[in-house]
Amino acid sequence: MKSIHRNPETAGIGLRLAHLAEMVATRPPTAWLEFHPENFLANPHAAELLSELSGRYAISLHTVGISIGSASGIDRQYLKRIRSLVDRIDPFLVSGHLAWSTYGNEYLNDLLPLPYNEESLSVVAVHISEVQDSLGRPYLIENPASYVGFSSSTIPEIEFLAEIVRRTGCQFLCDVSNIVVSGHNMGYDAHEYIDQFPADAIAEIHLGGFTPEEDPATPGAELWIDTHATAIAAESWDLYSYALRRFGWKPTLIEWDNDIPSLPTLLGEAASADEIARAIQSEAPYANAP
Amino acid sequence: MRTLPETQSQFRDALIQSDADAVAALRRLLVGGIDPQRRLSIHQRNYQKSLIEALLVKFPATGWLMGSAFVRQAAERFVCERPPTAPCIAEYGAEFPAFLSQELGSERAPYLRDFAELEWCVGQVSIALDRPPVTAEQFSEIDPNMLPNTFLTLQPGLHFLEARWPVDELITLYLTETAPDRFELPSSEVRIEVRGARGQFYLSRLDAAEFTFRKSIAGGHSIGDAAEFAINSSADFDPGQALAAMIAAQFITGINRDRE
Numbered sequence: 001m002k003s004i005h006r007n008p009e010t011a012g013i014g015l016r017l018a019h020l021a022e023m024v025a026t027r028p029p030t031a032w033l034e035f036h037p038e039n040f041l042a043n044p045h046a047a048e049l050l051s052e053l054s055g056r057y058a059i060s061l062h063t064v065g066i067s068i069g070s071a072s073g074i075d076r077q078y079l080k081r082i083r084s085l086v087d088r089i090d091p092f093l094v095s096g097h098l099a100w101s102t103y104g105n106e107y108l109n110d111l112l113p114l115p116y117n118e119e120s121l122s123v124v125a126v127h128i129s130e131v132q133d134s135l136g137r138p139y140l141i142e143n144p145a146s147y148v149g150f151s152s153s154t155i156p157e158i159e160f161l162a163e164i165v166r167r168t169g170c171q172f173l174c175d176v177s178n179i180v181v182s183g184h185n186m187g188y189d190a191h192e193y194i195d196q197f198p199a200d201a202i203a204e205i206h207l208g209g210f211t212p213e214e215d216p217a218t219p220g221a222e223l224w225i226d227t228h229a230t231a232i233a234a235e236s237w238d239l240y241s242y243a244l245r246r247f248g249w250k251p252t253l254i255e256w257d258n259d260i261p262s263l264p265t266l267l268g269e270a271a272s273a274d275e276i277a278r279a280i281q282s283e284a285p286y287a288n289a290p
Numbered sequence: 291m292r293t294l295p296e297t298q299s300q301f302r303d304a305l306i307q308s309d310a311d312a313v314a315a316l317r318r319l320l321v322g323g324i325d326p327q328r329r330l331s332i333h334q335r336n337y338q339k340s341l342i343e344a345l346l347v348k349f350p351a352t353g354w355l356m357g358s359a360f361v362r363q364a365a366e367r368f369v370c371e372r373p374p375t376a377p378c379i380a381e382y383g384a385e386f387p388a389f390l391s392q393e394l395g396s397e398r399a400p401y402l403r404d405f406a407e408l409e410w411c412v413g414q415v416s417i418a419l420d421r422p423p424v425t426a427e428q429f430s431e432i433d434p435n436m437l438p439n440t441f442l443t444l445q446p447g448l449h450f451l452e453a454r455w456p457v458d459e460l461i462t463l464y465l466t467e468t469a470p471d472r473f474e475l476p477s478s479e480v481r482i483e484v485r486g487a488r489g490q491f492y493l494s495r496l497d498a499a500e501f502t503f504r505k506s507i508a509g510g511h512s513i514g515d516a517a518e519f520a521i522n523s524s525a526d527f528d529p530g531q532a533l534a535a536m537i538a539a540q541f542i543t544g545i546n547r548d549r550e
Contacts, residue, residue, distance in 0.1 A: 038379065039379070039380075041377070041378050042417075043380050044418055044419040045418065045488050045489065065378075071293075071298050072295070072298070100298060105375050106306075106373040108305060108306070108337055109337055109379075110333050110336040112305070123294060147332045149322055150321065151318065151320070151321055152319060186322060217323025217328040
C-alpha cells in the first residue's frame with residue numbers, strides 16, 4: 001500500500017507505537033502522519049498497520065538513525081532497509097537530522113552535535129548526497145536542538161545549513177521548537193535565526209515540547225531540553241507565527257515522543273497549529289497558499 | 291585542531307562510559323554555559339535513559355521475577371558495556387539474558403537466563419507476521435527421492451528454546467497473574483516451542499526428538515539431516531508424521547532445493 005502522495009493542507013502528528021492500534025481502529029481526522037522507521041523496520045506487525053494507515057493518510061518518514069554527521073560513514077545496509085520502506089510506503093517527505101548518532105557499528109541513540117567547520121561540512125555533504133542518491137529523492141535536514149557547541153566551529157550554524165543546500169540540493173525541515181531551545185541554551189536570537197534561514201529550501205516545519213531544568217553548566221540558570229514530552233510552549237507558538245509570516249505555510253508536524261498523551265490531546269495541538277496558520281493567512285494570504 | 295574522528299571518539303567515550311579522560315579532553319573543545327562539559331550529562335542521560343527504559347519494557351516478567359531494581363541496575367551496566375549495533379530498538383537486548391545471568395545476585399535464581407531468554411522470544415514472536423503456509427498439496431508435489439535433500443522455510447514467529455528449568459510454567463504464572471505464595475521450581479530439562487504473530491503467542495512443550503527435528507529445520511538443515519538428528523535422539527521418531535504435523539500447524543512457508 002502506498003501513501004496518499006500529495007502535500008497535506010493542515011498540520012499532522014507524529015505517529016508513535018502507543019497510538020498505532022487506536023489510529024487504525026478510529027481513523028481520526030488528521031491530514032498526515034510522520035513515523036520513525038526505526039520503530040517499524042524491525043516490527044513487522046507495526047509495519048503492517050502502518051501500511052494500512054498509508055492508504056488513508058499522507059505519510060512522511062523521519063529517520064533518527066541515518067547519521068549524516070558520522071566521520072566513520074553511514075550504514076549502507078540500513079540505508080537499503082530505508083529505501084525498501086520508502087518504496088513500499090512512498091512517503092511525501094523523507095527527513096533526518098543535522099547530527100551524528102553512530103560511531104563505527106554502534107548506534108548511540110541520541111542526536112549528537114557537530115562542530116561547524118569545513119571538515120564537518122565535507123562529511124555531511126557527502127553523506128547527504130549518498131542518501132539522496134540511494135533514496136532517489138530529496139532528503140530534508142532538520143536543524144538541531146543544541147546544548148553544547150564547539151570551539152572548533154568556524155561557520156555559524158545558519159551558514160552551515162545554507163552551504164549544505166548549495167552543495168547537495170537538499171531541503172530543510174525547520175524545527176521551530178529546536179530554534180527556541182537552541183536560542184535559549186546557546187544565547188542567540190531565535191527571530192534572527194528565522195530571518196536568516198534559507199527559506200526557499202524549507203519543505204516542512206516541526207513543533208515539539210521542551211522541558212526547562214537547571215543548567216548543570218551554570219548554577220542558577222535554566223537549560224531547555226528538547227524532550228518532546230510536553231505540550232508546545234508559548235515561545236514555540238510565537239516563533240511559529242513569526243516563521244509562517246516569513247516562510248508561508250509549510251506542512252507542520254506536532255512531535256510528542258515521551259509521556260505520550262491521548263490521541264485527542266495530540267490532535268488538539270495540531271488543531272492549534274492550524275488555527276495559527278489560518279489567522280496569519282487571513283492577515284495576508286500566503287503566496288504559496290494551498 | 292582536533293579532527294572530527296578524534297572529537298567523535300572522545301564524545302562517544304564520554305557518552306557511553308562516562309570516561310573521565312574523554313570528558314576532560316572535551317573540556318577545552320566545548321562551549322555553552324560557564325562549565326560546558328557538564329552539559330554532556332544531557333546527552334549521557336538521553337543515551338542511557340532511552341535504552342534502559344527500552345530494556346525494562348522488554349523484560350517486565352524478568353523484573354517481576356528478580357525485582358525491578360535488580361533488572362534496572364543490570365540494564366544500566368548493560369547499556370554502557372553493550373551499545374546497540376542496530377538502528378532499531380526492537381533489535382536491542384538479545385544479549386541481555388546472558389548478561390543478566392553474570393550479574394551479582396543472579397546466583398539466587400539459576401533459571402534466570404532461561405527465563406529471560408524465553409521472555410525475549412515471546413517479545414520477538416509477538417511482533418512477527420504469519421506468511422502464507424505451504425499446503426499439503428504443494429508438499430505432495432515434491433519428488434519423494436528429493437525429500438531428504440529439501441530445505442524448508444518456517445514461519446518467522448517460531449522460536450525453539452531448550453531450557454534447564456521449566457521456565458514456561460514460571461512465565462505462565464506471571465502472564466496469568468496466578469503466582470502462589472510459594473512455588474517450587476525443580477530443575478528439569480524442557481524443550482519449548484514459542485509460536486506467535488500479531489500480538490498473540492503460545493508456548494508448547496515438545497519431546498526431544500520432535501524438538502530436535504523442528505529446531506534443525508529452522509536452523510537451516512535439510513529434512514534428511516534433521517530427521518537423522520531426531521532419530522539419534524529417539525529411535526521411534528517418525529519423520530513423515532512429524533512433517534505432516536508441521537504442515538497441519540501451518541509452520542512451513544517455503545520449500546527450497548538449496549539451503550537459504
